[in-house]
Amino acid sequence: MARIGVDVGGTNTDLVLETGAGVFYHKVPTTLKNQSIGVVEGVRRICEMAGIGTSEVETIVHGTTTATNITIEHNGSECGMITSKGFRDILHIGRHKRPHNFSLHFDVPWQSQPLVKRRNRIAVTERIVPPTGEIETALDEQAVRDACALFRKRGIDSVVIGFMFAFLNDAHERRAREIVLEEMPGAYVTLSSEVANVMREYERFSTAAMNSYVGPKTAFYLRDLEARLRDAGVGSKLRIIQSNGGVSTVDACAKRPVRILMSGPAGGVIGGAAEGEMAGTGNVITVDIGGTSADISTIPDNQIKIMNPRDTYVSGHPVLTPMIDLVTIGAGGGSIAYIDEAGGFNVGPRSAGSEPGPACYGRGGTEPTVTDAQIVLGRLDPDMALGGDLELDAELARKAVEEKIAKPLGLSVTDAALGIIKIINNNMALAIRSNSVARGVDPRQFSIMPFGGAGPLHGVALAEAVSAKDVLVPVAPGITAAVGLLKTDLQYEHTEAVVIELNASGEAEHARINAAVETLKGCVADELAADGIAAADQCIEVVAECRYHGQGFELRATMPDGPVTADNVKSITDSFHDQHQMDYGYSYRDAEVELITLRAIGSASSRKIEIPRVQKTDGSSIDRALMFVRTTTFDNGQTLETPRYDRMKLYCGDIVPGPAILIQHNSTTLVPPGYVAETLDYGNTRVRLAGDGQ
Amino acid sequence: MNVMTETRAEVDPITLQVIRGSFETIAEEMGHVLYRMSFSSIIRESQDLGAGLFDTAYNTLCESESTPMHIGSIPGYLRGIEETLEDGEWYEGDVVVHNHPYHGASHTPDLAIVVPVFYQGRLVGFAGNTAHHVDIGAATPGLIIDVPDVFAEGMLLAGVKLCRKGEPNTAIWNFIRNNSRAAQQLVSDIEAQVASARLGAKRFVELIEKYGEEMVFGAANQLMAYSERMTRQRISEIPDGEYEAEGWLDDDGRNRDRQLKVKVTVRVAGDEVEVDLTGSADQTPTAYNVPFEGSTKVAAYAAFRKLLLDAATSDMRVPSNEGSFRPIKVTAPLGSIFNPKFPASAEARFTQCNRMIDLIIRALAPVMPDTVIAGSSASISFAAYSGVRPSGDYWVFLEVNEGAYGGRPRSDGPDSIDNLMANTRNNPLEDLAMHIPMICDRYELRDDMPPGAGEYRGGIGVVKSQRVLTPAFITHESERHSEAPWGIFGGHEGAVGRCLVYNADSPDDVTEMHSKFSGLEVKAGDVMAYYSPNGGGFGDPLKRPEMKVLEDVLDGFCSVDHARSAYGVVVDLDSETVDMGATNALRERMRSAAD
Secondary structure (H helix, E strand, O other): OEEEEEEEOOOEEEEEEEEOOEEEEEEEEOOOOOHHHHHHHHHHHHHHHHOOOHHHEEEEEEEOOHHHHHHHHOOOOOEEEEEEOOOOOHHHHOOOOOOOOOOOOOOOHHHHOOOOOHHHEEEEOOEEEOOOOEEEEOOOHHHHHHHHHHHHHOOOOEEEEEOOOOOOOOHHHHHHHHHHHHHOOOOEEEEHHHHOOOOOHHHHHHHHHHHHHHHHHHHHHHHHHHHHHHHOOOOOEEEEEOOOOOEEEHHHHHHOHHHHOOHHHHHHHHHHHHHHHHOOOOOEEEEEEOOOOEEEEEEHHHOOOEOOHHHOEEOOEEOOOOOEOOEEEOOOOOEEEEEOOOOOEEEEEEEOOOOOOOHHHOOOOOOOEHHHHHHHOOOOOOOOHHHHOOOOOHHHHHHHHHHHHHHHHOOOHHHHHHHHHHHHHHHHHHHHHHOOHHHOOOHHHOEEEEEOOOHHHHHHHHHHHOOOOEEEEOOOHHHHHHHHHOOOOEEEEEEEEEEEEOOOOOHHHHHHHHHHHHHHHHHHHHHHHHOOOOHHHOEEEEEEEEEEOOOOOOEEEEOOOOOOOOOOHHHHHHHHHHHHHHHHOOOOOOOOEEEEEEEEEEEEOOOOOOOOOOOEOOOOOHHHHEEEEEEEEOOOOOEEEEEEEEHHHOOEOOEEEOOEEEEEOOEEEEEOOOEEEEEOOOOOEEEEEOOOOO | OOOOOOOOOOOOHHHHHHHHHHHHHHHHHHHHHHHHHOOOHHHHOOOOEEEEEEEOOOOEEEEOOOOOOOOOOHHHHHHHHHHHOHHHOOOOOOEEEEOOHHHOOOOOOEEEEEEEEEEOOEEEEEEEEEEEOOOOOOOOOOOOOOOOOHHHHOOOOOOEEEEEOOEEOHHHHHHHHOOOOOHHHHHHHHHHHHHHHHHHHHHHHHHHHHHOHHHHHHHHHHHHHHHHHHHHHHHHOOOOEEEEEEEEEOOOOOOOOOOEEEEEEEEEEOOEEEEEOOOOOEOOOOOOOOOHHHHHHHHHHHHHHHHHOOOOOOOOOOOOOHHHHOOEEEEOOOOEOOEOOOOOOOOOOHHHHHHHHHHHHHHOOOOOOOOOOOOOOOOOEEEEEEEEOOOOOEEEEEEEEOEOOOOOOOOOOOOOEOOOOOOOOOOOHHHHHHHOOEEEEEEEEOOOOOOOOOOEOOOOOEEEEEEEOOOEEEEEEOOOOOOOOOOEOOOOOOEOOEEEEEEOOEEEEEEEOOOOEEEEEEOOOEEEEEEOOEOOOEOOHHHOOHHHHHHHHHOOOOOHHHHHHHHOOOEEOOOOEEOHHHHHHHHHHHHHHHO
């Protein structure tokens, strides 16, 4: 039986296959129009490589940017929305803050690219009132039917239902759905109280609208992929990785595509966390460097962090779904270096992409990129890219750096190239800092884990810049995200708004909390059961999202094991004070703590990929892996004769002293002078200062 | 205008970028901690705050991208603190609070917290922030307009040490606690400010430890020179000359029959520019005046940063520092509305600033036709709702309502969004209604008046109706009930703002309110409905593509009648199409009538 992980990126579709016979890696070009073509092609090829039939594949885990791309390309469904009278424009007004402080010509994405056009937002009479959720005015059912008639006339079949205060009482939203489905059988319907049952109308409506906007197309993609795989003889289960890092089924994702908007980068973070475990290192900061951007995530103690729901935006729209805590910055191999008109030296965020690509690609690009700088410095061998599959032109790289940077600044070409690398590394270091130090994480206790093909060229410099402990290079840096897909568990989350002042709470409030907890646990248990997970294999955790009374941002507090009682309610508030202290460096121990949202997280573990160990060193010289020696320039300006080693021929326990470069098909690792690279159990590598013991 | 501290070693371009990035990260971190921690919605949701690092000559080294009115205001506070500092000197571990409008503050509710930064026992700079507080014990809860003088604004704090050498000054904390209607929020939010400032100071020292004093301040000076160079370059692209525009403000909040003139003269000479406000109204007897250092100058600088260094259209991000202010001179005669004399009150100053920016843009229209935009709402709606709970405690809620932009040379004016100097976030209506005795009845785009027609139309203002559930007080600071935002290059003018008060049980019995009113007593069920001005149009409406007009009609941004009368476009609403024959004929007739 075999399992396959498929990660679809902007340029390549990466695959990993695991069978009893071993682990296989493969890359095929991404088919941008319909990702499923490339996925099926890749699955076929990797099965051939492994010498197995497609029918032997048991599970495919898939990371996809399909839903995200719909939001970037603005080609989602034409949606209709039914909302409360008086509040037709919540989606148009948003939080009324401009994207820029100093601009007259700014774009407002939620107005210029609305998820639901105003003409299709129909306000109907109904009113639910706080704080109890009592119905003050009944739903005008005829108005709902009239709205449906308009939607039918306009050919709309995706409908959002969002009413004010629905988080207190969802009766009107549920009734409206019944009517919509009577009037428009087969319509794709999203209720705000189902996708994000929390307070704050704009964010809740936006989440629901996003679901309906990407829903029909994403559902089509997933079902189409399933069918194509079946046609190719693959009868396996297809699982999709969600933004929170858990996997889910095609059915569940087709219903709630809003949960897979960050499916793309999630695999990398999980792959990084797994590599940390393999190396016996709990604290890692993953840096997944692609062509145009880098995704950075801090993983303390092997625990992947989830973002505060107040920070989760997709293409300018708030989307309240759990997402892995990562920052993305415009820094990658294709980032362009330029001198601005006032003489400032900048690198990125503009990228040469894959067309024309870096100057060294010889596809007409004349602006120097980070990749060009690496070539100038002799860190990337132009004849070795992708094992020689991709030929690069060193002279074009040199010319671009010389003309666009070196001459205007009066620097040597080498110094200009070093500058490009230094600035891009600094940009990444600052992003690492914002995702670590800025949140009270001490990088000195963390290892930098660079991946993506070019990632390990930057590892040591980043570790130095943020004072990280050392660098861990994964087994297959170019394909770490795909491997991560085979390291995931099933995971579902549900929320309920329960607004209660905890310090002053009594029996009635505790009963409300306990009832909500039971309901939420039931919801996640049902979803897991629907995936065939027996009750005994389900793991369900509940967290309390709290804030000080009067604050606007919640933090997560731990719930007691059993029901909440007068005796243990203080454990929730204490946990909240501690979290506040940790996140902001300050806490208000005497202030009233208010519970806002309860969240149940249900998971079930699945079997993890097993990466084979490499041979232990037999004491033979590492010369067995030596390929050739060329000059390379390092960050301190030294140009040294630098040996290249075939990373696949290194044994566990081998120590390669810097300066050195480790080459493998999908990646290149830079070991500067003064550092050593130690090969670990699985062919993974730790790069550390020479003389630093373990 | 500030001088550079002292010339230091030249920093190489690479280290310069590295230090710049560190500065920016520190400022953002300071702002982040402040708004995430704070309790009052005006700070945590509206993010009405600023934070940054400063050198000992009070140059801004970096500043958080929070709201524009705070950006560039802190140096004024620092100079004011120097004049008034308790003990006359700084000690390590000091924390100072300051809000005196005649000692550099932006206005009294914006308290600054400043922490001195010491390195190896020497003062090397400051970390500070400003934030708008809900209530500092002024004459009326929250906001004030119709008051006699600055002493009615509440607590005036000048160079006061909240902590001396690390020891809290409990007397002043107690004083503050006993002089606010929202003491708990005020004190907790000051604590959040202190946490943010201390964090900034810590990061500042870490930066110096890493790169050395020479390098860090050398880089700071070079970054200022860089911003200055960019600004001068852009100014020199404007033809030299004197450009004027004027407009009228509704009234001062007390004397209803007296409009107030705002006159702006922009003098461009080479790579420098002067904004001269001579000819504007005299200072008013109410709080409707603008502190010169902390607000007038800040707003004028912001106007040019928007015009010359537009963050959305420019590839380059210019560092947020003093350099971009240096080529800009601001003049306002002492005793005028933009430079009042002590002891005039000067708390309600926002709408004048916004109108000044609007007029600077208008003045430059003849020479910057591709950059300027048509008239914006250029107002604000700043509402203070308050009441007394059964417990006897006050509740106070400050709300900033949005405006709309004028049409632009390449796009329509954005609708219902914070305008020009304002850039806050609204309060979630559900959150509000769960916590205070108010509920919102309507929050939508205005549909009573169209925005200014144009090839690019003006933005549509908001209508927001807030109902109080218990007896309450309302103070409202707003503008532009009498002079609509102008259209430009053939665009039509927008629409004036309105404010109505009525009881929910008798919605037809409406009182039309002045744009500013103070301490209005309202009863349970009373509603204040605010309509913000609609922006003016840019360019000839007859040039607007028919399909765009159709889209506007379908979206309800424009009525069928308005499409016909203003745009000459005949829309069939049933078939959702344009009658092209009728439209061509009508547009032809309208064009010849105009010739």
